[in-house]
Amino acid sequence: MKRSFYQWLMTQKNPDGKDELANFANNAALDQSFPKQSEDYHEVAQYLELSGAYLPNMDIFDQAFAAYQAMDQF
Template identity: 40%
Template sequence: MRKSFYQFILKYRSKKKGDELGAFAEEIYNDHAFPKYSMDYHEISSYLELNDTALNSVRLFDQVWDAYEQEVLN
């Protein structure tokens, strides 16, 4: 069974200062409304754009999505 994006991003969780990806993953983990079972780029991207004002998060999402596609979806 393939992992959802949420399951994939959890491996990057980190509370180390300066770790942007770790902080992004931690924010997703703490967001109880995040679409945890989705494997759809547009659904997750729209969710982040509508619910997150940090442009940095959208940039990070695009980078991590590429890794997600290569590792999980292909």
């Protein structure tokens, strides 16, 4: 069974992390409305564009989603 993007993103959490991906994951973990079951790029992107004020730019999401997709191929 494929993990959702959120499940993958939670593996990137790091409370002491200084990189953008760790910060994204840490903040998404606190976001009660995040689409936790989604595997769909457009669904998550639309949510973040409308509600993800904690994400400084969408490039971070694009890079994270690409890494998520790459991990799914193994």
